[in-house]
Amino acid sequence: MSNLEELCAQAGLKMTGQRRTILKVLGESADHPSVEDVYARTKSMDPSISIATVYRTLSLLDELDLVIRHEFQEGYSRYELNWDHHHHLIDLETGKVIEFQNDELEKLKEKIARDLGYELVDHRLELYGRKLK
Amino acid sequence: MSNLEELCAQAGLKMTGQRRTILKVLGESADHPSVEDVYARTKSMDPSISIATVYRTLSLLDELDLVIRHEFQEGYSRYELNWDHHHHLIDLETGKVIEFQNDELEKLKEKIARDLGYELVDHRLELYGRKLK
DNA sequence: GTAGCTGCAAACTCTTTGCAACTCT
DNA sequence: AGAGTTGCAAAGAGTTTGCAGCTAC
Numbered sequence: 001m002s003n004l005e006e007l008c009a010q011a012g013l014k015m016t017g018q019r020r021t022i023l024k025v026l027g028e029s030a031d032h033p034s035v036e037d038v039y040a041r042t043k044s045m046d047p048s049i050s051i052a053t054v055y056r057t058l059s060l061l062d063e064l065d066l067v068i069r070h071e072f073q074e075g076y077s078r079y080e081l082n083w084d085h086h087h088h089l090i091d092l093e094t095g096k097v098i099e100f101q102n103d104e105l106e107k108l109k110e111k112i113a114r115d116l117g118y119e120l121v122d123h124r125l126e127l128y129g130r131k132l133k
Numbered sequence: 134m135s136n137l138e139e140l141c142a143q144a145g146l147k148m149t150g151q152r153r154t155i156l157k158v159l160g161e162s163a164d165h166p167s168v169e170d171v172y173a174r175t176k177s178m179d180p181s182i183s184i185a186t187v188y189r190t191l192s193l194l195d196e197l198d199l200v201i202r203h204e205f206q207e208g209y210s211r212y213e214l215n216w217d218h219h220h221h222l223i224d225l226e227t228g229k230v231i232e233f234q235n236d237e238l239e240k241l242k243e244k245i246a247r248d249l250g251y252e253l254v255d256h257r258l259e260l261y262g263r264k265l266k
Numbered sequence: 267g268t269a270g271c272t273g274c275a276a277a278c279t280c281t282t283t284g285c286a287a288c289t290c291t
Numbered sequence: 292a293g294a295g296t297t298g299c300a301a302a303g304a305g306t307t308t309g310c311a312g313c314t315a316c
Binding site: 069071073089091092098100102104105108109112113114116117118119120121122123124125126127128129130131132 | 202204206222224225231233235237238241242245246247249250251252253254255256257258259260261262263264265
């Protein structure tokens with residue numbers, strides 16, 4: 001039983017075949033798949049799975065904070081496992097998504113929220129850029 | 134003719150009554166109205182306006198960069214005039230949106246993009262927090 | 267055994283679009 | 292006059308949901 005499956009079990013989720021497949025797909029995805037992507041990848045392992053189950057499972061995982069839902073201004077959501085904390089730079093020419101992490105930024109965000117009288121619960125930062133020649 | 138209307142005219146847009154009304158509404162809105170909000174506010178000034186026109190106009194204004202489209206993970210878009218550059222902190226308990234600006238942050242973003250080999254074209258940062266007691 | 271999960275299809279929400287009529291320039 | 296704009300209604304995309312049957316616990 002994978003670590004991910006354990007976390008789900010702890011949260012009271014039943015470990016069905018479909019969920020196991022979806023978790024496997026997420027664990028093996030190095031990118032930021034859309035719901036359709038996750039659906040296509042799981043379907044190749046289990047052709048009987050339905051997209052409704054993918055939607056429902058991803059929502060559950062989002063509530064449990066095991067997954068992060070992104071909206072890169074595309075009109076649909078993308079998901080990724082909530083493992084290491086990082087942000088994204090989206091290449092405007094190719095759509096490629098580059099991950100990065102920056103300690104200074106983390107501290108600064110905390111400080112900004114605190115200065116405004118808030119405790120930072122969540123945040124998202126996306127950079128959109130063009131490759132320098 | 135307002136400054137905003139001039140900018141639209143320069144871009145080759147015809148200044149129709151509907152557009153004038155929408156621009157007026159945007160100029161008078163201190164918040165971050167959804168399309169439905171903009172529609173409701175324009176409708177009270179011009180009951181014949183249609184929501185399709187609001188959608189079309191906001192898209193045009195977005196392309197011209199006169200307006201910024203936000204997606205605060207709510208399943209729909211919110212708009213605001215692109216006047217001064219700032220970011221948002223969303224109060225998770227009330228949904229209230231607080232604007233802020235931070236020079237250090239601006240520099241840091243540029244630097245991160247440059248270090249990744251990119252020219253920063255656009256970006257978005259949202260903080261989600263809970264009010265400190 | 268039963269609460270929870272699934273697939274299916276229908277429904278829902280937000281947004282876009284084709285078209286005929288109209289209106290800025 | 293003519294290209295651009297509008298309202299309407301229909302269509303489109305992404306997502307959610309009601310339900311009857313199934314399954315993990």
